[in-house]
Amino acid sequence: MTTSTPTRLESLQHALGARLVPLAWANLVANILIVVTGGAVRLTGSGLGCPTWPKCTDAKWTYHSELGLHGVIEFGNRLLTYVLVAIAIACWVAARDRAAQHPLAVRLSTIIALGIPAQAVIGGVTVLTDLNPWIVALHLLVSMAIVGVCVGLVDHLNGPTRASAPLGVRRLVAVLFAAGWVVLYLGTVVTGSGPHAGDDEAPRNDLDPQVMSHVHAASVYLLVALTLLVVWRARRLGLLALHRAACLLLVVELAQGTIGFWQYLTDLPEILVGIHMLGAGLTAAGMTRVLLTTRARR
Numbered sequence: 001m002t003t004s005t006p007t008r009l010e011s012l013q014h015a016l017g018a019r020l021v022p023l024a025w026a027n028l029v030a031n032i033l034i035v036v037t038g039g040a041v042r043l044t045g046s047g048l049g050c051p052t053w054p055k056c057t058d059a060k061w062t063y064h065s066e067l068g069l070h071g072v073i074e075f076g077n078r079l080l081t082y083v084l085v086a087i088a089i090a091c092w093v094a095a096r097d098r099a100a101q102h103p104l105a106v107r108l109s110t111i112i113a114l115g116i117p118a119q120a121v122i123g124g125v126t127v128l129t130d131l132n133p134w135i136v137a138l139h140l141l142v143s144m145a146i147v148g149v150c151v152g153l154v155d156h157l158n159g160p161t162r163a164s165a166p167l168g169v170r171r172l173v174a175v176l177f178a179a180g181w182v183v184l185y186l187g188t189v190v191t192g193s194g195p196h197a198g199d200d201e202a203p204r205n206d207l208d209p210q211v212m213s214h215v216h217a218a219s220v221y222l223l224v225a226l227t228l229l230v231v232w233r234a235r236r237l238g239l240l241a242l243h244r245a246a247c248l249l250l251v252v253e254l255a256q257g258t259i260g261f262w263q264y265l266t267d268l269p270e271i272l273v274g275i276h277m278l279g280a281g282l283t284a285a286g287m288t289r290v291l292l293t294t295r296a297r298r
Helices: 008-017 021-045 065-099 103-128 133-158 167-193 211-239 240-265 268-291
Strands: none
Touching: 008 021, 008 065, 021 065, 021 103, 021 133, 021 211, 065 103, 103 133, 133 167, 133 268, 167 211, 167 268, 211 240, 240 268
16 A cells, blocks of 8 residues: 655645644734734825725836835735735635644634735725725724634634533623624724824714714723623633633723723824724724633533
């Protein structure tokens, strides 16, 4: 009986398969960081640094010196998308190599890999619509959804063994998860009414930023209250994994709330807004983690 020698492609696939868990973590970290770099594009007024899409200009695919610093920043963010794609493809190949042990990992990594080019298209639409605030909001929310899928992949591969939480707890956490998405959405509405449009000529959504800030704050109060309730219920019922996840989410929420009030009271300095966007990614990851810890994992 003879055995065939693995090809270079098969050897690469096996090598990546052995690194599936680190690649899943890399996917999560990279998708949170791309939110931050995308925020930097907007906060520096570089949203139209490359004035068209998919080319940087009508004549060229790449940045050229006439576009100045804004062009560097916008084109640099576009290039980071390719890094994200490379990580997602490597993770997908690794998941395919471990499909027998982790069939769900293949599906989740496929969603992530397809979500990134879809995000690139949405990003292109934002440029072609001169940074329409509603399209910009969709761009961010899709990133938050991809972050959630990344958390699901990490949990599937590396999460602790746990039993399913009682039905009442699962329903409570589902309400918390929905409230978290309301908070994220209202945050994009506040941003769309404020001064950081990404370009001096970009449109706003014509809503009162002060009113929308208070509406957003009210949704945050609800989310914090629900998180405290989950922390209490989890501790009372001895659901340790859920208790830890909810406590971590609570810390992120309180930090986000503090930064939110700070930036509101100091007229939205760019550095605080950027940190707040990082917090949004961490909030999306945290509330997904809380949801997952109510599900059985063996």
